[in-house]
Amino acid sequence: MSRKNQGQTLKHVLLERLMHYYSYLGQRGGEQGPETISSAQIAKFLNMDDTLVRKDLAAIGVRGHPRVGFRTQEVVAAIREVLGFNEAHKAIVVGAGRLGSALAAYSGFAKCGLFVVAALDNDPLKQGTILAGTVVQPMENLESVIRRHNVRLAILSVPVEPAQEIADRLVRAGIRAIWNFAPTAIVVPEGVIVRHEHIAVGLAELAYRLKHSPADNV
Amino acid sequence: MSRKNQGQTLKHVLLERLMHYYSYLGQRGGEQGPETISSAQIAKFLNMDDTLVRKDLAAIGVRGHPRVGFRTQEVVAAIREVLGFNEAHKAIVVGAGRLGSALAAYSGFAKCGLFVVAALDNDPLKQGTILAGTVVQPMENLESVIRRHNVRLAILSVPVEPAQEIADRLVRAGIRAIWNFAPTAIVVPEGVIVRHEHIAVGLAELAYRLKHSPADNV
DNA sequence: TAGATTGTTAATCGATTAACAATC
DNA sequence: TAGATTGTTAATCGATTAACAATC
Numbered sequence: 269m270s271r272k273n274q275g276q277t278l279k280h281v282l283l284e285r286l287m288h289y290y291s292y293l294g295q296r297g298g299e300q301g302p303e304t305i306s307s308a309q310i311a312k313f314l315n316m317d318d319t320l321v322r323k324d325l326a327a328i329g330v331r332g333h334p335r336v337g338f339r340t341q342e343v344v345a346a347i348r349e350v351l352g353f354n355e356a357h358k359a360i361v362v363g364a365g366r367l368g369s370a371l372a373a374y375s376g377f378a379k380c381g382l383f384v385v386a387a388l389d390n391d392p393l394k395q396g397t398i399l400a401g402t403v404v405q406p407m408e409n410l411e412s413v414i415r416r417h418n419v420r421l422a423i424l425s426v427p428v429e430p431a432q433e434i435a436d437r438l439v440r441a442g443i444r445a446i447w448n449f450a451p452t453a454i455v456v457p458e459g460v461i462v463r464h465e466h467i468a469v470g471l472a473e474l475a476y477r478l479k480h481s482p483a484d485n486v
Numbered sequence: 487m488s489r490k491n492q493g494q495t496l497k498h499v500l501l502e503r504l505m506h507y508y509s510y511l512g513q514r515g516g517e518q519g520p521e522t523i524s525s526a527q528i529a530k531f532l533n534m535d536d537t538l539v540r541k542d543l544a545a546i547g548v549r550g551h552p553r554v555g556f557r558t559q560e561v562v563a564a565i566r567e568v569l570g571f572n573e574a575h576k577a578i579v580v581g582a583g584r585l586g587s588a589l590a591a592y593s594g595f596a597k598c599g600l601f602v603v604a605a606l607d608n609d610p611l612k613q614g615t616i617l618a619g620t621v622v623q624p625m626e627n628l629e630s631v632i633r634r635h636n637v638r639l640a641i642l643s644v645p646v647e648p649a650q651e652i653a654d655r656l657v658r659a660g661i662r663a664i665w666n667f668a669p670t671a672i673v674v675p676e677g678v679i680v681r682h683e684h685i686a687v688g689l690a691e692l693a694y695r696l697k698h699s700p701a702d703n704v
Numbered sequence: 705t706a707g708a709t710t711g712t713t714a715a716t717c718g719a720t721t722a723a724c725a726a727t728c
Numbered sequence: 729t730a731g732a733t734t735g736t737t738a739a740t741c742g743a744t745t746a747a748c749a750a751t752c
Contacts, residue, residue, distance in 0.1 A: 277698070280691060281719090287690035295670060306733065313671075317721060322734065334727040334734045351690050352697030366588035371685075373584060376669050380689050420696065445696050447688065451594050452513065453531075461695045463688050467589075470665065470683050471598050472505035472569050473498060477679045478638065478663050479570030480495070499743090524709065535745060540710065552710045552751040 368425035524555035581644035
């Protein structure tokens with residue numbers, strides 16, 4: 269029952285901004301916070317233009333109120349609806365190394381409707397340990413876990429070498445989307461969603477700014 | 487000794503694309519890989535327009551060769567130079583939880599000139615353990631470690647609650663840039679660089695696409 | 705040479721911002 | 729009411745793409 273955003277596909281950058289609004293509003297108090305917020309307040313916090321905030325919110329069907337601003341709850345609800353946070357997504361974490369276990373245990377995902385139902389690892393030492401409320405399972409169980417929990421999303425946090433092979437296995441097992449934290453590109457058939465999370469990308473900006481910052485004249 | 491990019495500040499999106507070129511070329515073989523590459527090859531892999539690749543490379547002063555393409559080594563060298571990967575950056579990891587230790591141990595940073603020289607945590611159980619080749623230190627040592635190693639960059643991976651306070655301490659101790667993995671905004675004085683790495687942002691795109699993917703008609 | 709590929713100008717496209725009327 | 733804030737059109741700006749001449 270989407271509001272008014274049928275048809276057009278929302279742009280990547282818009283989705284990101286919506287997520288920033290969402291997390292700002294959450295941080296600001298959510299249910300208990302102020303009941304309304306103006307586009308200017310949001311814009312100021314996120315260092316952007318208030319017109320753009322209004323445009324974005326209009327794009328997902330939220331209407332503001334002159335002199336009052338936007339009702340926080342309406343904004344939050346609309347973003348959740350548009351981003352699909354209302355249908356609880358079950359996910360498995362494949363590869364329970366340091367990063368994988370950090371992701372499995374990350375509590376912020378629940379606010380976005382993401383629930384890690386299982387973690388798997390091929391290291392016998394990790395198997396059987398408790399992570400995110402469940403027991404770490406051997407890789408052999410991959411297919412059965414996916415089937416049993418009807419999982420559509422996999423968080424891939426294995427080393428580079430086995431990444432592609434495991435991705436293939438995930439796809440064969442019916443996984444519909446892969447959130448890839450392995451620092452390598454993986455190839456999947458058309459129709460399967462992949463998002464490559466490239467942590468070092470952030471370093472490009474940091475290193476560049478560090479190099480060019482005024483106080484840098486050694 | 488930058489090539490020809492004096493004056494203008496490179497845009498965020500350009501920096502990101504440079505990083506993507508860099509990691510593609512690295513993945514493709516670096517030193518041992520093919521000696522040249524065409525803008526069309528890069529563009530195809532990254533799903534973009536080849537003109538944009540040429541524009542980007544021209545912007546950082548790399549010249550291609552008609553009929554031949556770009557010399558891989560020249561491109562790599564120019565990106566390293568522009569992004570500041572040639573001056574080795576020392577970093578500390580503050581908060582050696584799962585995410586922090588994953589970051590401290592991540593081997594991909596070295597290719598970008600980033601070296602983690604120490605990790606700190608206030609958990610006595612973690613103190614003294616080995617991480618990234620060094621001993622995890624108590625938080626009391628923060629200032630002395632920064633001074634001793636002349637560290638300018640801090641990777642912040644502590645819980646939300648103490649994040650701001652620790653950030654303040656980092657700034658007072660002379661840290662010039664903070665790479666913030668705590669899921670909360672932190673405030674720093676002008677002149678200090680902060681990059682907030684917001685992992686859940688990626689989820690916005692994934693959840694949205696999962697919701698709107700064609701095969702989703704349950 | 706012919707042809708592949710670059711480099712660059714001009715055209716297009718889309719996103720952001722400015723301006724301001726509408727609203728409560 | 730007066731004034732704060734939205735909603736929306738028009739203007740601007742910048743980024744991407746198309747076209748094509750230059751080059752080896």
